[in-house]
Amino acid sequence: MSLRVENITKRFGAQEALRGVTIEAREGEFVVLLGPSGCGKSTLLRIIAGLEEPDEGTVNLRGRDITRAQPHHRDVAMVFQGYALYPHMTVAQNIGFPLRVRRRPTSEISAEVERIGARLGLSHLLRNLPKQLSGGERQRVALARAIIRRPQAFLMDEPLSNLDSRLRIDMRAELKHLQHELAVVTLYVTHDQVEAMTLASRIAILRDGLLQQYDTPSEVYRRPANLFVAGFVGSPSMNLLPGVVESGVFCRAGLSFGLTSDELRAIGARREITLGFRPEDVEFSATGNPGWTAARVWVTEDLGNETLIRLALDDVHVTLRAPAGTRADFDSLAWFRIRPEQLHWFDTHTTEAIRVSPQEH
Amino acid sequence: MKTSLKYTAAFLALAAALAPIYWLVTISLKREIDQFASPPLWFSFTPTLRHYSAIFSHDAFGRYFLNSVIVSTCSTLIALALGLPAAYGLVRFPWPHDWARGIGFWILSNRMLPPIVTIIPLFLMLRELRLLNSLSGLVLVDVALNLPFVVWMMRGFIEDLPKEIEEAALLDGESRIGVLLRIVLPLVRPGLAATAVFCLIVAWNEFLFALILSQTESAMTVPVGIASHVTQYEIQWGAMSAAGVVAMLPVLIFAAAAQRYFVRGLSLGALKG
Numbered sequence: 001m002s003l004r005v006e007n008i009t010k011r012f013g014a015q016e017a018l019r020g021v022t023i024e025a026r027e028g029e030f031v032v033l034l035g036p037s038g039c040g041k042s043t044l045l046r047i048i049a050g051l052e053e054p055d056e057g058t059v060n061l062r063g064r065d066i067t068r069a070q071p072h073h074r075d076v077a078m079v080f081q082g083y084a085l086y087p088h089m090t091v092a093q094n095i096g097f098p099l100r101v102r103r104r105p106t107s108e109i110s111a112e113v114e115r116i117g118a119r120l121g122l123s124h125l126l127r128n129l130p131k132q133l134s135g136g137e138r139q140r141v142a143l144a145r146a147i148i149r150r151p152q153a154f155l156m157d158e159p160l161s162n163l164d165s166r167l168r169i170d171m172r173a174e175l176k177h178l179q180h181e182l183a184v185v186t187l188y189v190t191h192d193q194v195e196a197m198t199l200a201s202r203i204a205i206l207r208d209g210l211l212q213q214y215d216t217p218s219e220v221y222r223r224p225a226n227l228f229v230a231g232f233v234g235s236p237s238m239n240l241l242p243g244v245v246e247s248g249v250f251c252r253a254g255l256s257f258g259l260t261s262d263e264l265r266a267i268g269a270r271r272e273i274t275l276g277f278r279p280e281d282v283e284f285s286a287t288g289n290p291g292w293t294a295a296r297v298w299v300t301e302d303l304g305n306e307t308l309i310r311l312a313l314d315d316v317h318v319t320l321r322a323p324a325g326t327r328a329d330f331d332s333l334a335w336f337r338i339r340p341e342q343l344h345w346f347d348t349h350t351t352e353a354i355r356v357s358p359q360e361h
Numbered sequence: 362m363k364t365s366l367k368y369t370a371a372f373l374a375l376a377a378a379l380a381p382i383y384w385l386v387t388i389s390l391k392r393e394i395d396q397f398a399s400p401p402l403w404f405s406f407t408p409t410l411r412h413y414s415a416i417f418s419h420d421a422f423g424r425y426f427l428n429s430v431i432v433s434t435c436s437t438l439i440a441l442a443l444g445l446p447a448a449y450g451l452v453r454f455p456w457p458h459d460w461a462r463g464i465g466f467w468i469l470s471n472r473m474l475p476p477i478v479t480i481i482p483l484f485l486m487l488r489e490l491r492l493l494n495s496l497s498g499l500v501l502v503d504v505a506l507n508l509p510f511v512v513w514m515m516r517g518f519i520e521d522l523p524k525e526i527e528e529a530a531l532l533d534g535e536s537r538i539g540v541l542l543r544i545v546l547p548l549v550r551p552g553l554a555a556t557a558v559f560c561l562i563v564a565w566n567e568f569l570f571a572l573i574l575s576q577t578e579s580a581m582t583v584p585v586g587i588a589s590h591v592t593q594y595e596i597q598w599g600a601m602s603a604a605g606v607v608a609m610l611p612v613l614i615f616a617a618a619a620q621r622y623f624v625r626g627l628s629l630g631a632l633k634g
Contacts, residue, residue: 049528050532072531072532072535072536076532077532078529080525082525084523084525084528086526086530087526087548097530101535102534149533149534
């Protein structure tokens with residue numbers, strides 16, 4: 001195990017920023033810490049960096065307990081949201097700084113700066129000051145400074161959030177490839193679930209200082225652990241309809257259908273449950289079909305390659321993905337059907353997922 | 362109309378500010394007989410440099426000048442060297458409760474006491490340390506005088522620096538001292554320069570402590586030397602004015618040299634990575 005944080009708790013005054021969080025990452029793994037602002041993800045990163053001390057728990061890097069080590073004794077590199085370049089140093093001096101601190105020979109430093117600068121397309125900017133660079137260029141300098149000394153771990157705190165959206169997508173791909181090349185364990189903080197899905201080998205989802213789920217992007221997407229994860233991951237997000245189970249039937253205003261024996265067994269004695277389904281797991285029809293559910297079209301969004309349709313079903317909206325060019329007028333009557341094999345069930349009270357497994361024979 | 366009013370106001374302010382200086386400079390160049398002629402001789406007098414040569418030949422003004430240079434330079438350097446780390450610690454280290462604010466206020470409160478209140482204790486302390494009539498004693502006192510100001514000023518400048526830059530340096534492998542010397546120091550240099558000029562001027566002009574704590578020629582500073590021209594029997598206006606003009610020069614030079622830092626120091630908050 002390359003990096004392991006165990007049972008981390010951190011309090012700021014009376015507020016608990018992190019509560020017993022345990023995450024481990026393998027050598028070369030790209031772990032994304034995902035959650036809304038204030039969920040504790042940046043605090044966790046800062047604890048690993050040594051910029052904050054945890055109240056409880058340990059941080060372990062390649063078998064070494066670094067919980068109380070000073071930041072400069074940890075051998076981790078960090079990329080900050082605001083880049084945090086040294087404004088009084090040129091690009092070359094910024095990139096070379098970690099090596100200069102380590103008193104490497106000048107010739108070696110300049111050779112390394114040249115090499116890393118060329119790798120990140122900064123060769124023509126080495127003599128400039130940070131304030132003369134664009135946001136994307138500053139981002140590259142910050143990356144170059146982080147990778148030049150081959151640390152044991154990379155920490156990245158929303159490094160792409162200050163870039164405009166086009167550049168962000170390009171840098172995202174570049175970052176992922178670079179991380180693959182370097183094969184150094186990386187912890188990456190973001191509140192953007194698309195970024196998390198695209199970059200991560202595993203995603204740790206945090207909310208109010210508690211780890212909600214820690215798994216691969218596809219598992220998090222296909223088998224969310226609770227209502228929060230289900231709603232947070234995926235764009236547009238999963239449809240979540242609370243309802244009740246009565247004599248083997250799930251019902252709510254405007255919608256009811258019978259449950260399978262597997263589902264009923266998993267649901268057990270629970271009465272109030274929530275149905276979840278992804279927009280792509282809904283079929284749409286402008287004409288009525290037997291067994292389909294009727295709803296009013298609330299809005300349609302044509303994205304060119306597909307159409308997102310929001311239907312008003314009683315007091316909630318149901319979002320679905322339809323093929324490009326699907327037409328539906330405002331307020332017209334439409335029908336939908338949820339693919340029964342793609343349903344998610346949650347306990348409305350505990351918010352935990354109810355796992356349905358087929359009957360064993 | 363508006364413009365002419367503005368210029369008139371500016372002219373009056375300037376005249377009020379420059380009149381004493383004009384008076385000082387002309388008296389320093391006049392013979393005794395012309396100094397208090399009535400009506401005053403505004404321009405039509407025979408200039409003489411006698412008073413200037415007198416203060417350097419008869420008096421020990423050169424010695425006083427050197428003393429002043431030594432005392433103000435050393436006290437300023439020491440106050441900066443002590444005050445910058447103190448301010449940094451107050452701003453960046455985790456203090457329990459409200460201690461950082463409390464300590465900061467305590468430091469500032471040292472400037473609130475009228476200096477005359479401290480003069481007797483200081484006299485007694487320096488006597489015990491055998492530092493009366495010595496330059497090192499004066500340096501110590503001026504450091505104490507300027508240190509609160511340095512801490513308070515530098516605190517503001519350091520607070521304006523983005524914390525992330527320092528954290529980046531820590532993670533790049535720099536120690537706290539290294540961060541202070543190689544990251545913070547270069548970035549607060551304009552603020553430091555403005556603070557240094559202020560300290561130099563305060564120490565250069567300091568009169569009360571120097572008067573009480575140094576009575577011998579070897580440790581007397583310029584302000585005390587100038588005042589010594591007021592004697593029991595006469596006031597040597599010419600020599601006093603000449604000394605005053607010479608004493609004014611370094612302050613003017615500091616201020617001119619540091620002018621751009623003053624402006625940059627005031628706008629330091631605009632610094633961004």
